[in-house]
Amino acid sequence: PKGVINDWRRFKQLETEQRQEQRREMERLIKKLSMTCRSHLDDEADKQKQKELQEKINGKMTLQEYNMIHNDEDDEEFLQRYRKQRMEEMRQQLYSGQQFKQVFEITSGEAFLDTVDKEHKSTLIMIHIYEDDIPGTESLNGCMICLAAEYPTVKFCRVKSSLIGASTRFTNNALPALLVYKAGELIGNFVRITDQLGEDFFAVDLEAFLQECGLLPEKDL
Secondary structure, three states: OHHHHHHHHHHHHHHHHHOHHHHHHHHHHHHHHHHHHHHHHHOHHHHHHHHHHHHHHOOOOHHHHHHHHOOOOOOOHHHHHHHHHHHHHHHHHHHHOOOOEEEEEEEHHHHHHHHHHOOOOOOOEEEEEEOOOOOHHHHHHHHHHHHHHHHOOOOOEEEEHHEEEEEEHHHHHHHOOOEEEOOOOEEEEEEOOOHHHHOOHHHHHHHHHHOOOOOOOOOOO
16 A cells, blocks of 8 residues: 555655664554554565565664664663674674694695685685795794684695606795795795795785785784
8 A cells, every 4th residue: 555655655754864863653564564464465566565574573673773662671682682793793793614733734736726725716826835944944944833723714835846847947946935835826925035024934924915905804803
């Protein structure tokens, strides 16, 4: 019916304004719509409006909307439940991705390709190419261990250059190297990273460098 549609439009208008003096009118409209929609609205468009209204009533409303509609002794209990529900939803969103929290050793060229190509497309992968006797290798290894704990959704790995068929010239002139991949694509390529950080550096130095390059996500809360 036309009157129900008009009531719905008025409710949506008041919903966006969110002023305290409009609480009673919103409550009246909700009660009216919840009764009339069930008995008169038959087409799909009006059913969808009824569903949206019911979701508002069933708890998918903001705290401010709830306070505008209800003002009784059960408010505090409801708000506590609502806060817990929202915190749980936020926690699940935050930790929905895979957690790594360590540095993985790559043992072959094939494993190197699998790490790059078969990981989830949203996962950021950082690979340290090293040889033990190269200056700066020990520093980068220590930094990777620290950052793996700080950024558990980033996959930190390392591999010896000899295992992936790197030439002697590459080993002598490009290491330690740090390669950054995402969705199978190389998005960061830092050969002889000691040119930027020196041979003796710390996790905070590497973290700041990668943040400047836009290659680290926000830290987990």
